[in-house]
Amino acid sequence: MGNEKIIEVSNLVKNFGSFRALNKLNLEVNKGEVHGFLGPNGSGKSTTIRILLGLLSKSGGDAKLLGQDPWKDAVELHKRIAYVPGDVNLWPQLTGGESIDLLGNLRGGLDEKKRKELLDSFQLDPRKKFRTYSKGNRQKVALVAALASDVEVYIMDEPTSGLDPLMEAVFQKHIKELKNQGKTILLSSHILAEVEALCDRITIIRDGKTVQSGTLSELQHLHRTSIKAHTKDKAKKLKAKGVHNQRLTEDGMKLEFEVDSESLDKAMAELSKQNLVSLVSQPPSLEELFLSQYDTKSKASK
Amino acid sequence: MNGLRGTWHLVRVGLRLDRVKLPIAISAVCLMFFFTVSSVVDLYGSSPEGLINYAATSAPSVVGRVFAGPIHGPELGSVVLNEGFLFTALAVAFISTLTVVRHTRQNEETDRSELIGSMTVSRHAPLVAALIVALIANIAIAFLASVLMIAGSGGELSVGGSILTGVTLGAVGVSFASLAAIVAQLTDGARSANALCALVIGVAFLLRAIGDVTGDLVNGGLGVQSNFPSWLSPFGWGQQVYAFTENNVWILSLFVGLTVVCVGFAAFLMTKRDIGSGIFATKPGPARAKPSLLSTFGLARRLQKGIFRGWTAAIAVLAISYGLSLKEFQGFLDDNDEFREAISSISQSSDDINYIFLSVLIAFMGITVAGYVAQGLLRMRSEESTGRIESVLSTGVSRYKWMMSHIMYVLLGAIALTIVSALGIGLTYIITTSAPWDQLWDIIYASLAQITAIAAFAGFVIALFSFMPSLAMPLAWGGFASCIVILQLGVVLDLPQWIIDISPFGHLPAMPADSFQLAPAAWLTTAGLSLAVLGLIKFRRRDVVL
Ligand SMILES: Nc1ncnc2c1ncn2[C@@H]1O[C@H](COP(=O)(O)OP(=O)(O)O)[C@@H](O)[C@H]1O
Ligand SMILES: [Mg+2]
Numbered sequence: 001m002g003n004e005k006i007i008e009v010s011n012l013v014k015n016f017g018s019f020r021a022l023n024k025l026n027l028e029v030n031k032g033e034v035h036g037f038l039g040p041n042g043s044g045k046s047t048t049i050r051i052l053l054g055l056l057s058k059s060g061g062d063a064k065l066l067g068q069d070p071w072k073d074a075v076e077l078h079k080r081i082a083y084v085p086g087d088v089n090l091w092p093q094l095t096g097g098e099s100i101d102l103l104g105n106l107r108g109g110l111d112e113k114k115r116k117e118l119l120d121s122f123q124l125d126p127r128k129k130f131r132t133y134s135k136g137n138r139q140k141v142a143l144v145a146a147l148a149s150d151v152e153v154y155i156m157d158e159p160t161s162g163l164d165p166l167m168e169a170v171f172q173k174h175i176k177e178l179k180n181q182g183k184t185i186l187l188s189s190h191i192l193a194e195v196e197a198l199c200d201r202i203t204i205i206r207d208g209k210t211v212q213s214g215t216l217s218e219l220q221h222l223h224r225t226s227i228k229a230h231t232k233d234k235a236k237k238l239k240a241k242g243v244h245n246q247r248l249t250e251d252g253m254k255l256e257f258e259v260d261s262e263s264l265d266k267a268m269a270e271l272s273k274q275n276l277v278s279l280v281s282q283p284p285s286l287e288e289l290f291l292s293q294y295d296t297k298s299k300a301s302k
Numbered sequence: 303m304n305g306l307r308g309t310w311h312l313v314r315v316g317l318r319l320d321r322v323k324l325p326i327a328i329s330a331v332c333l334m335f336f337f338t339v340s341s342v343v344d345l346y347g348s349s350p351e352g353l354i355n356y357a358a359t360s361a362p363s364v365v366g367r368v369f370a371g372p373i374h375g376p377e378l379g380s381v382v383l384n385e386g387f388l389f390t391a392l393a394v395a396f397i398s399t400l401t402v403v404r405h406t407r408q409n410e411e412t413d414r415s416e417l418i419g420s421m422t423v424s425r426h427a428p429l430v431a432a433l434i435v436a437l438i439a440n441i442a443i444a445f446l447a448s449v450l451m452i453a454g455s456g457g458e459l460s461v462g463g464s465i466l467t468g469v470t471l472g473a474v475g476v477s478f479a480s481l482a483a484i485v486a487q488l489t490d491g492a493r494s495a496n497a498l499c500a501l502v503i504g505v506a507f508l509l510r511a512i513g514d515v516t517g518d519l520v521n522g523g524l525g526v527q528s529n530f531p532s533w534l535s536p537f538g539w540g541q542q543v544y545a546f547t548e549n550n551v552w553i554l555s556l557f558v559g560l561t562v563v564c565v566g567f568a569a570f571l572m573t574k575r576d577i578g579s580g581i582f583a584t585k586p587g588p589a590r591a592k593p594s595l596l597s598t599f600g601l602a603r604r605l606q607k608g609i610f611r612g613w614t615a616a617i618a619v620l621a622i623s624y625g626l627s628l629k630e631f632q633g634f635l636d637d638n639d640e641f642r643e644a645i646s647s648i649s650q651s652s653d654d655i656n657y658i659f660l661s662v663l664i665a666f667m668g669i670t671v672a673g674y675v676a677q678g679l680l681r682m683r684s685e686e687s688t689g690r691i692e693s694v695l696s697t698g699v700s701r702y703k704w705m706m707s708h709i710m711y712v713l714l715g716a717i718a719l720t721i722v723s724a725l726g727i728g729l730t731y732i733i734t735t736s737a738p739w740d741q742l743w744d745i746i747y748a749s750l751a752q753i754t755a756i757a758a759f760a761g762f763v764i765a766l767f768s769f770m771p772s773l774a775m776p777l778a779w780g781g782f783a784s785c786i787v788i789l790q791l792g793v794v795l796d797l798p799q800w801i802i803d804i805s806p807f808g809h810l811p812a813m814p815a816d817s818f819q820l821a822p823a824a825w826l827t828t829a830g831l832s833l834a835v836l837g838l839i840k841f842r843r844r845d846v847v848l
Contacts, residue, residue, distance in 0.1 A: 053696045055846040078698035089689040091605065092493065094591075101591035102601060106697040127586035131411065131491050132579075142693070 004031040006066060006153055006184045007052065013060035014047055014208075021047045023208040024061065029186055029201075034179050036199035037188040044208040045188040046086055049157050052186075053083055066153065079108050082146035086157035086188070088138040090130045096141045097126030103145040115148040121170050135162035147174055154178065154185045161190060172197055224258040226282045227267075231255065232275035240266040307424045312431035316405045317438070324401070324439050331393040332446040338386035339454035346381055347458045356381050357524040363630050365623050367514040371541045372526035379459055379546025380525075383467065391474045391540050392507065394443055398436050398475040399482035399499035405432035406483070408492040410577055429483060429572055433565065436479035444472030463546040470543045473557035477536040478503065480564035487571035489580045510538035536560065598699050602707035605685070606678055610715045613674040617719050620670060621726025624663045629734045631659055649815035656737070660727070660745060661812035662789075667723040668752030669785045669807055671716050672759045676778045678712035679763045683774050689848055701842050709764065709834065716756050724749035741814075748813035754826040758806035759785070761833030768840035771847045 007029035014022040022044045029035040039045050050056040052065050054074030063070060068077055090099045104110030119126055124140045133141065139162050146154060160171050168191070175198050178185060189195050195202060196216065204212040212219055224244065229235065235255040237246045242263025247256045259267045271279075346352045357376040360366040366373070371388050374380035406429055448468030452461055482499050489495045513532025520527045532538030539557065543550050575581050594600050635642050635655060642655065649658045682705065685691045694704060728745035731737060762781060766774040785805040792802055802808035806829075809822040 050692075050846070053692070055692055055695060057843075057845055074695075075698055075700045078696055081696070083693070083696040085689065085692055087689060088693075090693060091690060092491075093608075094595075094604070095587035095589065097589040098587070098591040098595060102595055103693060103697055105591075105596040106598065106601075106694065106699055108698065125586075126589040129490075129587055131493065 005029070005064075006031050007035075007186060008064040009048065009052070009062070011061035012048065012051065012058055012063055014044070014051060014056065015059045021208055022051075022059075022061075025205060025208055026210040026213070027203050027205075028213070029184060031184055032179075032182045033200040034175060034185045034187060034198050036195035036202035037186055037205070038190075038192075038195065038202060039188075039205040043205050045205065046157055047208075048205075049083075049155055049186070049188065052155065053078075053081075080151055081153040081155060082107065082149045082151045084139075084142045084146045084154075084156040084159040086159075086161070088142040090138070090141060092129065092131030094130055095127050096124060096130060096133065096137070096144075099130060099141055100126065100145045100148070103142075104149055107149050107151070109150075110145075110148045111150055114150075115144065118144040118147055118174070121174070122167060136164065136167065139163060140167070143171065143174075147178070152184060154183060156185065157188045158190060159187070160194060168194065224260055225264060226258045227256065227271075228280040229255045229271055229274070230277040230279070232277055235274060238267055238270050240270050243267050306427055306430055308427040309424075309431050309434070312405075312427055313434045313438075316431055316435040320401070320404075320435065320439075324397075324442075327397050328439060328442055328446065331390060331397065332443065332450050334393075335386050335390045335447055336450035336454045338390075339382055339451050339459075340456070342382045342385050343378065343455050343458050346378060347456075350376070353378060353381055354524065357521075359630065359634050360384060361519055361521075361524055361526050364515055365626050365630065367517070367526060368511045369623065371510070372514045372517055372528045372532070373524075374544050374547050375521040375525040377547055379463055380544070382455070382459065383541070383545065387467070387471075387541060388537065390447070391471055391537055392503070394440070394471050394475040395478040395503050395506075395537075396500075397443075398440060398479040399485070399503065400496065401436045401439055402432045402479050402482035403486055403492055403495045403499060405435055406486040407489070407495050411492055426569055426572060429486075429568060432486075433479060433483055436482075437476060440472040440475035440479070443475055444468045447471050460546060463549070466543065466545040466549065466551065469554070470540045470545065473554055474536050474540045477557050477560050477564075478506075480561040480568070483568035484564055484571065487568055487575055487580065488582050490582065491580075495580075506535040506537050510535040510541065513538055514541075598694075598703050599707040599710070601694070602704075602711050605681055606708065606711045606715065609674070609678050609681065610711075610719075613671075613677070613715075613719060614722060617667070617670055617674070617723050618726050621667060621723040622730050624667070625727040625730025626734060628656065628659060628663075628731045632656070632735070649812045651817070652815040654815060656735075657744070657815040658812065660731070661748065661815045663727060664724075664745070664748045664752065664813065665789055665807055665810070666786075667727065667749065668720070668755060668810075669782070669789060671719045671723065671752070672756050672785060672807075673782055674719055675712055675716050675756055675760045676763055676782050678715060679708065679760060679767065680775055680778055682708050683767055683771060686771065686846060687848055691846060695846070702838060705764075705838055705841055709760075713757075713760065716760070717753060720749050720753055720756070721746070744814035747818065751810060751813050751818060751823060752807070754823040754830075755806035755810055757830030758826040758833075759830070761830035761837070762806075764837035765833040765840075768837040768844065771844075 005028060007027060009025060009027040012022050012025040012027075013020065025044060025048060027037070027048065037045055037048075047056065051058050051063050052070050054070040054077070057071055065077055066080060070077060094102070100115065101110065104115070118124075122140045122144060124137060124144060128137075130138070130141065139159060143159055146156070160168055163171060172194065175185060175187070179198075187195070187199065199216070201215050202213070202219065203210055231253055234252040235248060237248065237255070238257065240259075240263055242260035244258045244260075245256075248254070249256075255271075257267075346356065353376040357373055357380070360370065360373045360381075366384075369388070370384045373384045409428060445468065448465045451459065451464040451467055455464065478499075481502055482495075485498045485502060486495050489498055510528070510532040513529040513534070514526060517526045517528040517532070519525070528538065528542065532542065536557065539553050543553050571581055595604055632655075635645075645655065645658055645662075646653055648662065652658065685694075691704070695701060724746045727749075728742040731745070732739060732742060759781070763774070763778045766777050770777065785807055788797065788802060788805040789807060791797055792808065806826055809826060811817065811819045811822070
């Protein structure tokens with residue numbers, strides 16, 4: 001797979017009038033990876049995606065898709081990508097099946113077998129008029145149209161926010177299939193379990209800026225591990241640097257704390273001198289990573 | 303009152319949502335009514351002879367009976383009602399049905415219903431709330447129309463009659479609101495509910511038109527006694543009130559009765575359907591697209607088809623009634639020298655009064671086609687503002703191709719509609735007046751010349767779409783309305799040339815009375831083309847604006 005860059009966004013700026021929606025945002029997606037794109041509402045995910053699709057122009061910085069300029073080379077590029085918008089709005093008077101055929105053909109053709117398979121697995125009735133579909137079914141229409149096209153890159157903007165858990169599983173199955181075929185997927189999402197299950201690497205943004213980027217384990221590495229130690233004798237608090245939030249239980253036999261990953265070694269050495277009965281350690285979940293970003297935000301805005 | 307829990311809350315939400323829409327619609331309709339009243343009073347207030355002339359022309363006229371109604375006699379109040387009542391009532395009916403559908407079925411389709419659903423409201427509350435919003439709107443109409451009628455008549459019309467007229471307008475509105483409450487239970491969504499409401503209004507209009515046309519001449523040929531079909535329509539009831547002469551207040555009880563029956567029936571139907579679907583089940587559509595849809599132009603055709611069909615029907619009806627009016631116009635001119643003089647001044651070179659009148663009608667048809675052009679081209683804007691354009695543009699359709707597909711369709715549509723209007727006017731005119739057949743060519747040429755002004759207007763709308771997308775809709779319709787007003791006033795008043803020049807239609811010679819002029823035609827076309835090209839270039843360079 002190598003390290004061929006499919007999406008390269010650096011220092012991207014977008015102004016809407018005097019409002020700066022993107023403020024030097026960075027995003028890199030390698031070939032063949034599923035890349036999670038996370039951020040609170042209004043952080044600029046959809047704006048970044050619209051720039052990558054050539055729907056919006058950038059105000060500064062650089063954005064490249066498949067090595068080309070998405071604004072100038074929009075038409076050629078679009079034959080090689082499929083897009084699922086966050087708010088799926090199609091023509092109320094067309095049926096789901098008609099919309100799928102139309103979008104697929106405009107993109108240069110649909111895989112008939114795939115189309116049927118997708119309709120079955122998503123349990124979508126293609127004969128209903130678009131206006132009568134629920135939110136989840138509207139998303140299914142866009143998903144079927146995108147997933148049934150054979151392209152190199154799939155760009156999806158919160159594609160599952162209206163799906164029930166059963167359909168979420170179907171969605172994940174199809175994404176894994178694409179990943180096995182070596183396709184590249186940019187997945188903006190709010191559903192952390194989905195990102196944890198699917199994504200090789202993630203980028204977290206806030207206020208139009210990238211705050212974290214890397215593989216899940218890299219990011220977890222940068223964060224605190226939480227430890228619960230059970231000792232035979234009374235436990236003593238640790239003196240090592242990078243240990244936070246130490247809590248002794250009332251009987252004094254249990255010690256809980258969080259530790260920065262770079263100080264883990266020293267903390268464990270100090271801890272092992274005490275008479276340990278059991279030890280539980282937990283890497284941070286994506287949710288905690290994500291929340292810690294929100295935290296900094298609320299602190300910053302105070 | 304447990305069955306209606308949440309109603310007042312919904313009424314407040316509804317009024318808030320409509321706080322711009324309804325006041326604008328209501329005041330626009332009432333102002334139009336005011337202008338009609340005051341201009342009729344100005345024209346005929348001190349001229350009993352004029353009133354007799356008016357009644358004598360209007361009573362036997364088929365067009366007059368269809369589009370104005372059954373005039374009572376040569377009284378000022380009757381003439382005012384004949385000119386102003388029917389079209390105001392029609393607008394009030396539409397305002398009422400649209401309001402009810404908006405607050406029932408449209409709410410169910412949008413996120414608003416989720417908002418409302420999270421509150422505890424009873425099953426019937428949304429329907430009752432929608433009806434109350436419509437009732438409030440109609441009370442406002444009744445009040446405003448009465449006040450403006452009293453003001454517009456300058457003391458020439460009785461206050462009691464003016465109030466009765468206003469109340470009748472409101473009552474017509476409430477009746478249609480309650481009919482809409484039934485319709486809203488039947489269809490599969492808001493769109494089809496609005497379409498069915500339009501059909502109901504159309505049938506009500508037609509029933510009374512039939513009753514009026516087949517009615518008898520009374521009052522020595524100066525009045526009309528409608529036939530029974532007029533009594534099958536709320537519009538007919540409204541006209542039979544004859545506020546300034548017969549004062550049939552009892553008819554108001556018909557409106558009340560209809561409203562009570564309809565609301566009761568709608569409430570019953572409401573218990574028989576699920577939220578988000580109608581009594582009539584939706585037929586499944588095609589599971590696959592026809593090949594003809596599968597291209598950029600195929601999509602544009604599908605999206606534009608409905609708009610084109612609607613305008614074709616409207617323009618055919620309008621053109622035929624214009625054609626019919628020419629014969630009556632001849633009769634009218636025979637005993638009205640002043641008007642004859644006024645209209646002669648429209649042409650530079652000709653004094654063929656038929657051709658001069660035709661030139662005015664053809665210009666009106668040209669502007670009507672421009673209305674189609676505005677709606678057709680603004681479809682691009684609604685595709686953009688709803689975000690549907692993003693799905694299309696991200697498939698590899700170029701912006702240029704997408705825009706051209708809509709422009710080409712609308713341009714071809716405008717040419718087709720121009721020909722329809724020429725044939726509609728020309729054929730009915732020639733057949734009813736036994737004019738020589740070669741005049742048809744003159745009418746077709748004159749109509750085709752309008753296309754140059756239509757092209758200029760199209761360029762204007764295209765440029766608006768590209769350069770000021772968020773304002774394109776109001777500005778385009780504003781431009782369209784200005785063209786109508788300028789032409790209308792230009793016929794009656796001596797407008798300064800610079801005002802006439804604002805409208806592209808003001809630059810054309812009065813064909814077929816005057817002959818074709820190359821210069822204005824050439825520069826109108828050039829202006830339209832240049833604006834369109836600028837628009838195409840600009841759209842490639844601007845952001846997609848939701
Ligand atoms: N066309 C626009 N005009 C003005 N502001 C916009 C526009 N589009 C987005 N924004 C603003 O830019 C910010 C980022 O929005 P968006 O990219 O939609 O965020 P996300 O998709 O992460 O929720 C928001 O504050 C939003 O209000
Ligand atoms: Mg978004």
